[in-house]
Amino acid sequence: MRLAVTTLTLIGAGMGVFEVTMSPTRQERLGALILFGLTAAGIAVAATVLPRLSRRLRSLRTTVVLLGMASLLILVVSFAVAGRQMFISGHDLSLLLVLMAFGLVASLAFGLTVSGPLTEDLGRIGSTSTAIAAGDLTARTGVRRRDEAGRLARDVDVMAGVLADAESSRRREEQGRRTLFASIGHDLRTPLASMRAAIEALQDGLVDQTDRFLSALVRDVDALQRLVDDVFLMARLETGDILLTIETIDLTEIVDEAMEVLRPVASTRRVSVRLQGEDRVLALGSPYEVGRVVRNILDNAVRHSPEGGEVVVAVANGTRASCTVTDQGPGFPPEFVDRAFDRFSRDDTSRGRDSGGAGLGLAIARSYLTALGGAIRAEPGPGGIVRFWLPVPPMPSAIR
Numbered sequence: 001m002r003l004a005v006t007t008l009t010l011i012g013a014g015m016g017v018f019e020v021t022m023s024p025t026r027q028e029r030l031g032a033l034i035l036f037g038l039t040a041a042g043i044a045v046a047a048t049v050l051p052r053l054s055r056r057l058r059s060l061r062t063t064v065v066l067l068g069m070a071s072l073l074i075l076v077v078s079f080a081v082a083g084r085q086m087f088i089s090g091h092d093l094s095l096l097l098v099l100m101a102f103g104l105v106a107s108l109a110f111g112l113t114v115s116g117p118l119t120e121d122l123g124r125i126g127s128t129s130t131a132i133a134a135g136d137l138t139a140r141t142g143v144r145r146r147d148e149a150g151r152l153a154r155d156v157d158v159m160a161g162v163l164a165d166a167e168s169s170r171r172r173e174e175q176g177r178r179t180l181f182a183s184i185g186h187d188l189r190t191p192l193a194s195m196r197a198a199i200e201a202l203q204d205g206l207v208d209q210t211d212r213f214l215s216a217l218v219r220d221v222d223a224l225q226r227l228v229d230d231v232f233l234m235a236r237l238e239t240g241d242i243l244l245t246i247e248t249i250d251l252t253e254i255v256d257e258a259m260e261v262l263r264p265v266a267s268t269r270r271v272s273v274r275l276q277g278e279d280r281v282l283a284l285g286s287p288y289e290v291g292r293v294v295r296n297i298l299d300n301a302v303r304h305s306p307e308g309g310e311v312v313v314a315v316a317n318g319t320r321a322s323c324t325v326t327d328q329g330p331g332f333p334p335e336f337v338d339r340a341f342d343r344f345s346r347d348d349t350s351r352g353r354d355s356g357g358a359g360l361g362l363a364i365a366r367s368y369l370t371a372l373g374g375a376i377r378a379e380p381g382p383g384g385i386v387r388f389w390l391p392v393p394p395m396p397s398a399i400r
Contacts, residue, residue, distance in 0.1 A: 015029075015033060121143045121145060124141050125143060125156055128140060128141045128157075128160070129156055132160050132163065137163050140157050141156055191220040191221075191224050192224075195220045195221070198213045198216055198217050199217070230361075230364065237367035242371070244372060246285060246372065247285075247287075248393045249282070249284070249287050250280055250281065250282060251283045251315050251321050251323060252280055254290050255313055255315055258291055258294040258295045258298055259298065259313065262302060265299070266305075269302060269305065269307055270307050271302050271307070271310065271311060272310045273310075274312050274313070275313050275315070276312060276313070277314045278316060281315045281317050282317075282393055283320075283391065283392055284393055285372050289371075290372070292365075292368060293364075293388065294313075294323065296361035297325045297361075297386050297388070298311065298325060300361055300384075301325050301327035301329070302327070304384055305327040305328055306329060309329070310328060311325065311326070312326045312327075313325050313326075320391060321390045322388070323389075325386045325387075326383055326384065326385050328383055329384045330382065331379075331380060331381015331382050331383050332378050332379065332381060333380065333381070340362055341376065341378070342363060362376075362378075365388070369388055369390070373390070374388060374389050374390040374391065376388040
Protein backbone atom coordinates (compact mmCIF):
# COMPACT_ATOMS: atom_id res chain seq x y z
CA MET A 1 0.00 0.00 0.00
CA ARG A 2 2.75 2.43 0.93
CA LEU A 3 4.64 1.59 -2.30
CA ALA A 4 1.54 2.21 -4.41
CA VAL A 5 0.95 5.58 -2.76
CA THR A 6 4.60 6.51 -3.29
CA THR A 7 4.42 5.49 -6.98
CA LEU A 8 1.27 7.54 -7.62
CA THR A 9 2.78 10.49 -5.77
CA LEU A 10 5.91 10.27 -7.92
CA ILE A 11 3.83 10.22 -11.15
CA GLY A 12 1.69 13.11 -9.95
CA ALA A 13 4.74 15.18 -9.01
CA GLY A 14 6.35 14.56 -12.41
CA MET A 15 3.20 15.49 -14.29
CA GLY A 16 2.81 18.62 -12.22
CA VAL A 17 6.30 19.83 -12.94
CA PHE A 18 5.89 18.91 -16.62
CA GLU A 19 2.61 20.82 -16.81
CA VAL A 20 4.04 23.97 -15.19
CA THR A 21 7.29 24.12 -17.13
CA MET A 22 6.28 22.91 -20.59
CA SER A 23 2.60 23.92 -21.16
CA PRO A 24 2.22 20.63 -23.12
CA THR A 25 -0.29 19.65 -25.74
CA ARG A 26 -2.69 16.80 -25.18
CA GLN A 27 -0.43 14.37 -27.09
CA GLU A 28 2.66 15.49 -25.17
CA ARG A 29 0.78 15.15 -21.93
CA LEU A 30 -0.16 11.58 -22.80
CA GLY A 31 3.42 10.74 -23.76
CA ALA A 32 4.77 12.22 -20.51
CA LEU A 33 2.20 10.24 -18.53
CA ILE A 34 3.32 7.02 -20.24
CA LEU A 35 6.99 7.85 -19.60
CA PHE A 36 6.44 8.73 -15.95
CA GLY A 37 4.23 5.70 -15.48
CA LEU A 38 6.81 3.31 -16.92
CA THR A 39 9.62 4.91 -14.92
CA ALA A 40 7.62 4.79 -11.67
CA ALA A 41 6.61 1.19 -12.39
CA GLY A 42 10.27 0.25 -12.90
CA ILE A 43 11.20 1.93 -9.65
CA ALA A 44 8.35 0.15 -7.85
CA VAL A 45 9.43 -3.24 -9.19
CA ALA A 46 13.06 -2.58 -8.26
CA ALA A 47 12.04 -1.36 -4.80
CA THR A 48 10.05 -4.57 -4.29
CA VAL A 49 12.49 -7.11 -5.69
CA LEU A 50 15.91 -5.74 -4.76
CA PRO A 51 15.42 -5.55 -0.94
CA ARG A 52 14.22 -9.16 -0.89
CA LEU A 53 17.05 -10.22 -3.16
CA SER A 54 19.65 -8.36 -1.10
CA ARG A 55 18.71 -10.34 1.99
CA ARG A 56 19.58 -13.55 0.17
CA LEU A 57 22.89 -12.33 -1.21
CA ARG A 58 26.05 -13.14 0.75
CA SER A 59 27.98 -10.06 -0.35
CA LEU A 60 27.17 -6.44 0.36
CA ARG A 61 29.31 -5.50 -2.61
CA THR A 62 26.96 -7.41 -4.93
CA THR A 63 23.98 -5.65 -3.41
CA VAL A 64 25.54 -2.22 -3.90
CA VAL A 65 26.43 -2.98 -7.52
CA LEU A 66 22.95 -4.33 -8.27
CA LEU A 67 21.36 -1.20 -6.84
CA GLY A 68 23.59 1.00 -8.98
CA MET A 69 22.90 -1.02 -12.13
CA ALA A 70 19.16 -1.05 -11.49
CA SER A 71 19.15 2.73 -11.08
CA LEU A 72 21.08 3.24 -14.30
CA LEU A 73 18.93 0.70 -16.16
CA ILE A 74 15.79 2.58 -15.18
CA LEU A 75 17.42 5.72 -16.50
CA VAL A 76 18.32 4.04 -19.83
CA VAL A 77 14.78 2.78 -20.33
CA SER A 78 13.43 6.22 -19.52
CA PHE A 79 15.73 7.81 -22.09
CA ALA A 80 14.74 5.21 -24.71
CA VAL A 81 11.03 5.80 -24.16
CA ALA A 82 11.57 9.55 -24.13
CA GLY A 83 13.51 9.32 -27.39
CA ARG A 84 10.66 7.49 -29.03
CA GLN A 85 8.18 10.02 -27.79
CA MET A 86 10.30 12.90 -29.04
CA PHE A 87 10.84 11.20 -32.42
CA ILE A 88 14.60 11.14 -32.05
CA SER A 89 16.23 9.59 -35.09
CA GLY A 90 17.33 5.99 -34.91
CA HIS A 91 20.96 7.02 -35.28
CA ASP A 92 20.80 9.51 -32.41
CA LEU A 93 18.87 7.09 -30.23
CA SER A 94 21.42 4.33 -30.89
CA LEU A 95 24.24 6.71 -30.02
CA LEU A 96 22.42 7.68 -26.84
CA LEU A 97 21.91 4.03 -25.90
CA VAL A 98 25.59 3.22 -26.57
CA LEU A 99 26.61 6.07 -24.32
CA MET A 100 24.18 4.86 -21.67
CA ALA A 101 25.57 1.33 -21.96
CA PHE A 102 29.05 2.70 -21.45
CA GLY A 103 27.76 4.55 -18.42
CA LEU A 104 26.25 1.28 -17.17
CA VAL A 105 29.60 -0.50 -17.44
CA ALA A 106 31.41 2.44 -15.86
CA SER A 107 28.85 2.45 -13.05
CA LEU A 108 29.47 -1.25 -12.50
CA ALA A 109 33.24 -0.72 -12.27
CA PHE A 110 32.75 2.29 -10.00
CA GLY A 111 30.43 0.35 -7.72
CA LEU A 112 32.86 -2.54 -7.43
CA THR A 113 35.73 -0.18 -6.64
CA VAL A 114 33.94 2.03 -4.14
CA SER A 115 32.18 -0.82 -2.30
CA GLY A 116 35.45 -2.71 -1.77
CA PRO A 117 36.66 -0.81 1.35
CA LEU A 118 33.16 -0.86 2.84
CA THR A 119 32.73 -4.60 2.46
CA GLU A 120 36.28 -5.16 3.73
CA ASP A 121 35.58 -3.11 6.86
CA LEU A 122 32.27 -4.87 7.42
CA GLY A 123 34.08 -8.18 7.02
CA ARG A 124 36.56 -7.14 9.73
CA ILE A 125 33.67 -6.16 12.00
CA GLY A 126 32.06 -9.55 11.39
CA SER A 127 35.32 -11.41 12.03
CA THR A 128 35.89 -9.47 15.24
CA SER A 129 32.35 -10.24 16.44
CA THR A 130 32.90 -13.93 15.71
CA ALA A 131 36.19 -13.88 17.63
CA ILE A 132 34.54 -12.17 20.60
CA ALA A 133 31.72 -14.71 20.57
CA ALA A 134 34.37 -17.46 20.61
CA GLY A 135 35.93 -15.98 23.75
CA ASP A 136 38.73 -13.80 22.35
CA LEU A 137 37.99 -10.57 24.23
CA THR A 138 41.22 -8.96 22.99
CA ALA A 139 39.95 -8.83 19.39
CA ARG A 140 39.35 -5.35 17.96
CA THR A 141 38.07 -4.26 14.55
CA GLY A 142 40.68 -1.60 13.84
CA VAL A 143 38.10 0.14 11.59
CA ARG A 144 38.25 3.93 11.53
CA ARG A 145 35.30 5.49 9.69
CA ARG A 146 32.84 8.30 10.38
CA ASP A 147 29.77 6.67 8.86
CA GLU A 148 27.36 4.06 10.21
CA ALA A 149 29.89 1.28 9.64
CA GLY A 150 32.45 3.22 11.69
CA ARG A 151 29.96 3.69 14.53
CA LEU A 152 29.18 -0.02 14.41
CA ALA A 153 32.89 -0.82 14.60
CA ARG A 154 33.36 1.51 17.58
CA ASP A 155 30.38 -0.08 19.33
CA VAL A 156 31.85 -3.55 18.77
CA ASP A 157 35.23 -2.41 20.16
CA VAL A 158 33.57 -0.79 23.18
CA MET A 159 31.51 -3.93 23.77
CA ALA A 160 34.67 -6.04 23.65
CA GLY A 161 36.34 -3.74 26.19
CA VAL A 162 33.35 -3.91 28.53
CA LEU A 163 33.23 -7.70 28.25
CA ALA A 164 36.98 -7.91 28.90
CA ASP A 165 36.62 -5.77 32.03
CA ALA A 166 33.67 -7.87 33.20
CA GLU A 167 35.63 -11.07 32.63
CA SER A 168 38.60 -9.68 34.51
CA SER A 169 36.34 -8.71 37.41
CA ARG A 170 34.75 -12.15 37.36
CA ARG A 171 38.15 -13.82 37.54
CA ARG A 172 39.21 -11.58 40.41
CA GLU A 173 35.99 -12.38 42.25
CA GLU A 174 36.48 -16.07 41.60
CA GLN A 175 40.05 -15.89 42.86
CA GLY A 176 38.82 -13.92 45.86
CA ARG A 177 36.25 -16.60 46.68
CA ARG A 178 38.88 -19.31 46.41
CA THR A 179 41.22 -17.35 48.65
CA LEU A 180 38.36 -16.75 51.09
CA PHE A 181 37.50 -20.42 51.45
CA ALA A 182 41.13 -21.52 51.52
CA SER A 183 42.01 -18.93 54.16
CA ILE A 184 39.01 -19.69 56.35
CA GLY A 185 39.78 -23.40 56.10
CA HIS A 186 43.42 -22.73 57.01
CA ASP A 187 42.53 -20.58 60.01
CA LEU A 188 39.88 -22.98 61.24
CA ARG A 189 41.95 -26.12 60.86
CA THR A 190 44.65 -25.27 63.42
CA PRO A 191 42.41 -24.34 66.40
CA LEU A 192 40.02 -27.19 65.64
CA ALA A 193 42.86 -29.69 65.55
CA SER A 194 44.22 -28.29 68.81
CA MET A 195 40.79 -28.47 70.45
CA ARG A 196 40.23 -32.01 69.25
CA ALA A 197 43.57 -33.15 70.62
CA ALA A 198 42.90 -31.49 73.98
CA ILE A 199 39.40 -32.98 74.25
CA GLU A 200 40.61 -36.48 73.37
CA ALA A 201 43.38 -36.18 75.97
CA LEU A 202 40.82 -35.14 78.59
CA GLN A 203 38.48 -37.98 77.63
CA ASP A 204 41.24 -40.56 77.84
CA GLY A 205 42.37 -39.31 81.24
CA LEU A 206 45.87 -38.60 80.00
CA VAL A 207 45.96 -35.09 81.44
CA ASP A 208 47.45 -34.21 84.79
CA GLN A 209 46.94 -30.45 84.52
CA THR A 210 43.28 -30.17 83.50
CA ASP A 211 43.12 -26.42 84.04
CA ARG A 212 45.92 -25.83 81.54
CA PHE A 213 44.11 -27.81 78.86
CA LEU A 214 40.83 -26.05 79.60
CA SER A 215 42.57 -22.69 79.30
CA ALA A 216 43.98 -23.75 75.95
CA LEU A 217 40.48 -24.75 74.84
CA VAL A 218 39.13 -21.36 75.88
CA ARG A 219 41.86 -19.60 73.86
CA ASP A 220 41.04 -21.69 70.80
CA VAL A 221 37.33 -20.97 71.17
CA ASP A 222 38.11 -17.26 71.48
CA ALA A 223 40.24 -17.44 68.34
CA LEU A 224 37.41 -19.12 66.43
CA GLN A 225 34.94 -16.55 67.75
CA ARG A 226 37.16 -13.68 66.62
CA LEU A 227 37.55 -15.22 63.18
CA VAL A 228 33.81 -15.74 62.76
CA ASP A 229 33.10 -12.21 63.99
CA ASP A 230 35.67 -10.72 61.61
CA VAL A 231 34.33 -12.66 58.62
CA PHE A 232 30.79 -11.59 59.44
CA LEU A 233 31.87 -7.98 59.92
CA MET A 234 33.81 -8.01 56.62
CA ALA A 235 30.74 -9.32 54.80
CA ARG A 236 28.56 -6.58 56.27
CA LEU A 237 31.10 -3.90 55.40
CA GLU A 238 31.34 -5.07 51.79
CA THR A 239 27.55 -5.11 51.38
CA GLY A 240 27.12 -1.73 53.11
CA ASP A 241 24.99 -3.30 55.83
CA ILE A 242 26.44 -1.13 58.60
CA LEU A 243 25.05 2.22 59.67
CA LEU A 244 27.78 4.59 60.84
CA THR A 245 27.08 7.69 62.90
CA ILE A 246 29.64 10.29 61.89
CA GLU A 247 30.52 12.98 64.41
CA THR A 248 33.44 15.15 65.44
CA ILE A 249 36.01 13.02 67.28
CA ASP A 250 39.38 13.62 68.93
CA LEU A 251 41.71 11.32 67.04
CA THR A 252 44.49 11.75 69.61
CA GLU A 253 42.23 10.54 72.40
CA ILE A 254 41.04 7.52 70.42
CA VAL A 255 44.62 6.57 69.55
CA ASP A 256 45.66 6.89 73.20
CA GLU A 257 42.81 4.57 74.29
CA ALA A 258 43.74 2.00 71.64
CA MET A 259 47.36 2.07 72.80
CA GLU A 260 46.25 1.33 76.37
CA VAL A 261 44.29 -1.70 75.13
CA LEU A 262 47.28 -3.04 73.19
CA ARG A 263 49.97 -2.35 75.81
CA PRO A 264 49.54 -5.70 77.62
CA VAL A 265 50.02 -7.56 74.33
CA ALA A 266 53.01 -5.37 73.46
CA SER A 267 54.58 -5.89 76.89
CA THR A 268 54.53 -9.66 76.46
CA ARG A 269 56.71 -9.16 73.39
CA ARG A 270 58.76 -6.43 75.13
CA VAL A 271 57.62 -3.92 72.53
CA SER A 272 57.11 -0.30 73.62
CA VAL A 273 54.33 1.83 72.13
CA ARG A 274 54.78 5.61 71.99
CA LEU A 275 52.44 8.42 70.94
CA GLN A 276 53.75 11.59 69.38
CA GLY A 277 52.09 14.58 67.78
CA GLU A 278 49.53 17.18 68.69
CA ASP A 279 47.44 17.00 71.84
CA ARG A 280 44.15 17.48 70.00
CA VAL A 281 43.43 16.35 66.44
CA LEU A 282 39.80 16.77 65.42
CA ALA A 283 38.32 14.59 62.69
CA LEU A 284 34.99 13.41 61.35
CA GLY A 285 34.38 9.76 62.16
CA SER A 286 32.67 7.23 64.37
CA PRO A 287 34.45 6.64 67.71
CA TYR A 288 34.06 2.85 67.89
CA GLU A 289 34.93 2.21 64.25
CA VAL A 290 37.96 4.52 64.26
CA GLY A 291 39.10 2.88 67.49
CA ARG A 292 38.79 -0.52 65.80
CA VAL A 293 40.88 0.76 62.89
CA VAL A 294 43.66 1.97 65.21
CA ARG A 295 43.62 -1.26 67.23
CA ASN A 296 43.87 -3.39 64.10
CA ILE A 297 46.82 -1.39 62.77
CA LEU A 298 48.55 -1.35 66.17
CA ASP A 299 48.01 -5.08 66.64
CA ASN A 300 49.57 -5.71 63.22
CA ALA A 301 52.54 -3.45 64.07
CA VAL A 302 53.15 -5.10 67.46
CA ARG A 303 53.01 -8.59 65.97
CA HIS A 304 55.63 -7.70 63.37
CA SER A 305 57.95 -5.72 65.64
CA PRO A 306 61.12 -7.43 66.82
CA GLU A 307 61.37 -8.25 70.51
CA GLY A 308 62.46 -5.12 72.36
CA GLY A 309 61.40 -2.89 69.45
CA GLU A 310 59.26 0.24 69.42
CA VAL A 311 56.01 1.23 67.72
CA VAL A 312 55.48 4.95 67.17
CA VAL A 313 52.01 6.37 66.55
CA ALA A 314 52.01 9.93 65.16
CA VAL A 315 48.85 12.04 64.82
CA ALA A 316 48.69 15.40 63.06
CA ASN A 317 46.31 18.11 61.91
CA GLY A 318 46.14 19.31 58.32
CA THR A 319 43.70 19.45 55.45
CA ARG A 320 42.87 15.97 56.73
CA ALA A 321 43.50 14.44 60.13
CA SER A 322 46.26 11.84 59.82
CA CYS A 323 47.60 8.96 61.87
CA THR A 324 50.85 7.13 61.05
CA VAL A 325 51.88 3.86 62.73
CA THR A 326 55.53 2.89 62.32
CA ASP A 327 57.18 -0.26 63.65
CA GLN A 328 60.75 -1.58 63.50
CA GLY A 329 59.86 -4.82 61.80
CA PRO A 330 60.87 -5.88 58.28
CA GLY A 331 58.06 -3.80 56.79
CA PHE A 332 55.89 -4.49 53.78
CA PRO A 333 57.64 -6.04 50.77
CA PRO A 334 57.25 -3.74 47.73
CA GLU A 335 55.31 -6.39 45.81
CA PHE A 336 52.90 -6.79 48.76
CA VAL A 337 52.07 -3.12 49.40
CA ASP A 338 49.14 -3.04 46.96
CA ARG A 339 47.67 -6.24 48.46
CA ALA A 340 48.21 -5.40 52.12
CA PHE A 341 44.56 -4.44 52.63
CA ASP A 342 42.99 -7.33 50.73
CA ARG A 343 41.02 -9.95 52.62
CA PHE A 344 43.13 -12.75 54.09
CA SER A 345 46.30 -11.27 52.63
CA ARG A 346 49.60 -12.15 54.30
CA ASP A 347 53.09 -11.29 53.17
CA ASP A 348 54.09 -14.70 54.53
CA THR A 349 51.39 -17.24 53.78
CA SER A 350 53.01 -19.82 56.07
CA ARG A 351 52.24 -17.77 59.18
CA GLY A 352 49.59 -19.17 61.45
CA ARG A 353 47.08 -17.36 63.60
CA ASP A 354 49.59 -16.95 66.43
CA SER A 355 51.96 -14.84 64.38
CA GLY A 356 49.89 -13.27 61.67
CA GLY A 357 46.19 -13.36 62.52
CA ALA A 358 43.56 -14.26 59.94
CA GLY A 359 44.56 -11.53 57.50
CA LEU A 360 41.38 -9.50 58.00
CA GLY A 361 42.57 -6.70 60.31
CA LEU A 362 43.85 -4.30 57.67
CA ALA A 363 41.01 -5.20 55.30
CA ILE A 364 38.46 -4.25 57.96
CA ALA A 365 40.40 -1.04 58.64
CA ARG A 366 40.27 -0.04 54.97
CA SER A 367 36.55 -0.83 54.72
CA TYR A 368 35.76 1.27 57.79
CA LEU A 369 37.86 4.20 56.57
CA THR A 370 36.31 4.08 53.10
CA ALA A 371 32.84 4.16 54.65
CA LEU A 372 33.90 7.17 56.76
CA GLY A 373 35.27 9.06 53.76
CA GLY A 374 38.90 8.45 54.69
CA ALA A 375 41.80 6.57 53.13
CA ILE A 376 44.65 4.29 54.16
CA ARG A 377 48.02 3.41 52.66
CA ALA A 378 50.96 1.13 53.42
CA GLU A 379 54.55 1.95 52.54
CA PRO A 380 57.39 -0.49 51.83
CA GLY A 381 60.10 -1.17 54.41
CA PRO A 382 62.45 -1.08 56.10
CA GLY A 383 60.08 -0.70 58.99
CA GLY A 384 56.35 -1.20 58.69
CA ILE A 385 54.52 2.07 57.92
CA VAL A 386 50.73 2.38 57.74
CA ARG A 387 49.15 5.81 57.37
CA PHE A 388 45.48 6.72 57.30
CA TRP A 389 43.50 9.93 56.94
CA LEU A 390 40.08 11.16 58.01
CA PRO A 391 38.15 14.24 56.89
CA VAL A 392 38.11 17.18 59.29
CA PRO A 393 35.06 19.08 60.53
CA PRO A 394 34.29 22.38 58.75
CA MET A 395 35.75 25.52 60.25
CA PRO A 396 33.20 27.59 62.21
CA SER A 397 32.03 30.70 60.42
CA ALA A 398 33.60 33.96 61.56
CA ILE A 399 31.37 36.08 63.82
CA ARG A 400 30.89 39.58 62.45
